[in-house]
Amino acid sequence: MPTASGHTEAIRASQVIDTNVKDRRGNKIGEIEDIMLDKLSNHIMFAVVSFGGFLGVGEKYHPLPWEILNYDEDESAYVVDLTKQQLEAAPADSIEELTSGDGTRYRDLAYDYYKTPRYWDTLSH
């Protein structure tokens, strides 16, 4: 069911963009910059997250499988169970690069890095 903040199983893209991302301790570490959509298979490819203030100036954008972003009502934020060390070693690049090659390069890198099941391997259509 819809909640006061509008974050539910069904969620509008415009409400996701600019939402804060926090760590397990409730510290803000970044925010959702955009959502990459897979027009071909009708899937969400990955969220584009900026951890600039957390990882340092000039940080690039991180592709994150949406499955690892858990919305926390109390925090009004997506919570990720990742350490600074994990994020520093994670796939990241400019937004232009994240979109290049139809996004599959960074999609694959991200799903591998975060060990998320590949939705495109189980497509039945």
Added chain:
Amino acid sequence: MPTASGHTEAIRASQVIDTNVKDRRGNKIGEIEDIMLDKLSNHIMFAVVSFGGFLGVGEKYHPLPWEILNYDEDESAYVVDLTKQQLEAAPADSIEELTSGDGTRYRDLAYDYYKTPRYWDTLSH
């Protein structure tokens, strides 16, 4: 491959929002208002399209399966092969109602109306 306008198989949600929707003859009939995402299954549920100027003042928002929106590079717009009569009889409501009940009510109505294959019937995970 990415195009000049950035509309490809991989597309950023922020670039889709506010994009024009045209009919087959190139007339602007509406625009993309938002995209409803299915957090549970990682799918795009439907596009939220406003046909206000085309169908009349006070028009509600239409849920459209993204499959029936075809991006036309030359028009810089999504093109739909639908008549005014078809749109007038199509499912439409306020944005709040489109999101209610986790969006499945209007998702189902839209996919039925436009005879689009139901992605949720073929989910393997």
